[in-house]
Ligand SMILES: NC(=O)c1ccc[n+]([C@@H]2O[C@H](COP(=O)([O-])OP(=O)(O)OC[C@H]3O[C@@H](n4cnc5c(N)ncnc54)[C@H](O)[C@@H]3O)[C@@H](O)[C@H]2O)c1
C-alpha cells in the first residue's frame with residue numbers, strides 16, 4: 177500500500193496540477209510495487225475515481241533500473257496522448273518480463289456489482305478470478321474454503337498460463353501443424369471458458385502470437401471440427417425451428433446490454449464453404465478481435481449462429497453434427513428467419529451493431545440491401561475488406577461478395593484520391609470469377625458483377641472467360657487481387673507473368689483464407705514474381721528471406737484492421753445506421769496510415785501488435801464521418817454536441833479512452 181507521506185505528496189501534486197511530480201513521487205518512494213491492485217486502488221482514492229495522470233514518457237527514464245513491478249495506473253493524460261499509448265511507449269524499452277508486469281490501463285476499474293455468490297461466481301468466467309480472489313472478497317462473496325488458501329496475483333496467474341502455453345509449444349515441436357494449432361486453441365479456449373479477464377489480458381498482450389490461433393487461420397480448422405471439439409456453448413443459436421420464438425428467446429441472453437453482435441449463417445466460412453452450425457467459430461473469433469483490438473467490453477458482445485440447415489452432405493451424414501439436419505432454407509422462408517432475428521435484436525437492444533459475416537454471396541448482398549437503412553448493421557466481407565486492399569487496385573480475381581465489395585469501394589475512393597472520374601478508374605479494373613474474365617457477353621451475369629463486366633471491344637485481344645494467365649499477360653496489371661477462395665490459383669505461370677507488370681512494384685494480394693486457400697504462398701510470390709513485389713495475404717505468412725540480407729515483407733491484408741474500428745466508431749457515435757461515408761472514412765484512414773517510406777519498403781499495414789492504435793484511429797474516422805453526416809446521437813454521457821466539438825486528436829483520444837481493458841475489478845455482491 178502507498179505510504180502516508182507519498183499519498184500526501186501525490187494529493188498535493190494533483191491539486192497543483194503537477195502530475196509529473198506525482199509520478200516521480202510514486203517511483204521514488206518506498207512503495208511496495210509488488211501489488212498491482214493496491215496501487216490501482218490507491219490511485220483511485222487519490223483522485224476520487226477521476227484518475228491520476230502520469231506523464232510516463234518524462235517520468236520513467238528508459239534506462240532506469242527497475243527492480244519491482246511498474247504500475248502505471250490512471251486515466252487519460254492529455255488530448256493527444258492517451259494513457260495507454262504513453263505507457264506502451266515508456267515500457268517499450270523494458271525487458272520482456274518487466275513489460276508484462278506494466279499495468280497500463282486507460283481507466284481504473286470501479287467496483288463491479290455481481291448478483292451471485294459462491295460457486296456460481298467461480299463458474300462464471302465474467303467474474304471468476306480463480307485463485308486471484310483476495311481474502312476480503314472471498315469473505316464478502318462466500319468463497320472462503322472453495323479455493324486453495326493462497327492468493328495468487330494476476331501477474332502470477334498470467335505467468336503461469338504463459339508458461340504452460342510455452343511448454344505446450346516446446347513439447348509439440350515437430351508434430352503436425354494442424355494438431356499443434358488445435359492444441360493451442362484448446363488451451364486458450366479453456367482459459368476463455370474459465371476466466372475472461374485473464375484470457376483477454378493474455379490475448380491483448382500477445383495478439384501477434386494468438387491471433388492466428390483464435391482467428392484466421394486456426395479458427396477455420398476449429399469450425400471444420402467444431403462438433404467434435406464442442407464442450408460448452410458460447411453465444412446464441414437461432415434455428416429454423418425457433419421461428420416465432422425469437423422475440424422471447426433473445427431475452428434468454430444473460431447480459432442486460434449488448435453492443436456488438438457478429439452473425440453468420442455458416443454458408444461461406446472463410447474459403448471452406450458451407451459448414452452449417454459449425455460456423456459459430458467465426459463470430460466467436462471476430463468478437464475476440466473486437467475485445468482485443470477495439471476494447472469492446474466482453475460482457476457486451478454476442479456471437480450468433482443462424483442455423484437454417486446446411487447443404488453440406490458430409491455434415492448432414494455426420495452423427496456428431498450439432499446443427500439442424502436439413503437442407504438450407506431458401507427464398508422467403510430464409511429471409512423470414514433473418515427478419516425475425518433482426519427484429520428481436522432491435523427490440524431488446526436498439527443500439528446494438530450487427531456485423532454480418534461469412535454469408536454466401538447471394539444472401540450477403542440481399543441482406544445488406546434489406547437491412548442497412550433500417551438497422552445498425554454492416555457486412556464485413558463486402559464492406560470491411562475494401563480498405564485493406566485499397567493500397568491500389570487495378571486487377572481483381574474473385575467476383576464474390578468480398579471481391580465486389582472491394583471493387584465498389586476502391587473505385588470510389590481511388591477516383592476521389594486521384595481526381596479521376598469513377599468511370600476512368602473502373603475501366604482499369606478487370607474482374608474474373610470461376611469462369612474467367614467477366615464481359616458483357618456473359619450469360620446469367622450476377623447483378624452485382626454486371627457493372628464491372630467489360631465490353632469486348634474495350635479489351636482487345638481478350639475474350640469472354642479469358643483465364644487468369646491470359647489476362648495477366650495481356651494487361652500487365654499493377655495489382656493482382658485474389659478473393660476467390662481457391663488455393664494456388666496464382667500459380668508459377670501467373671506469378672512469373674507478373675514480372676512483366678507495367679509497375680516497378682507490382683502488388684500481389686492472396687487474400688483468401690485460411691492459409692490453404694490463399695491464391696499463392698508468400699514464398700512462391702517472391703520466388704516467381706520477383707523481389708520487387710508488394711505482397712499481401714489474408715492469413716499470416718512468415719516474411720521471406722530474399723538473400724543478401726533482404727527481406728520480402730508479408731502484409732496481412734485482413735479485414736481485422738478495419739472491422740473493429742468500424743464497430744467501435746459507430747458505437748461511440750451513437751449512429752443508428754452505418755453509411756458508405758463512414759465506411760469510406762475507415763478505409764481511407766487505414767490507407768493513409770503508413771508513411772510513404774514504409775510503403776516504399778513494401779510495408780502496407782502496421783504491426784498487429786499495435787492493433788489498438790490503428791483501431792482508435794479508424795474508430796475516430798468513423799465517428800467523425802457520422803458527426804459530419806449528422807448521424808451521431810452520442811453515447812453514454814457524451815452527447816452529439818460534445819462529439820461535434822471534438823477536434824480530430826480529441827476524437828482519437830475519446831475513442832482510446834473508451835476501450836475496455838482487462839483488470840480484476842473489486843466485486844461487490846448485491847441481491
Ligand atoms: N482477407 C480478407 O480480409 C478477406 C475478407 C473477405 C473474404 N476473404 C476471403 O475471400 C474468399 C472469397 O470470399 P467471398 O465472400 O467473396 O466468397 P464468394 O463465394 O462470394 O466468392 C468467391 C468468388 O470467387 C470466384 N472463383 C471461384 N473459383 C475461381 C477461380 N478458379 N478463379 C477465379 N475466380 C474464382 C467465384 O466465381 C466467386 O465469384 C474467401 O476465401 C474468404 O475467406 C478474405
Ligand SMILES: O=C(O)C[C@H](O)C(=O)O
Nearest residue numbers: 392446534557689734735
Ligand atoms: O475471417 C477472416 O479472416 C477474414 C474474412 O472475413 C474472411 O471471410 O476470410
Ligand SMILES: [Mg+2]
Nearest residue numbers: 533534556557
Ligand atoms: Mg469473413
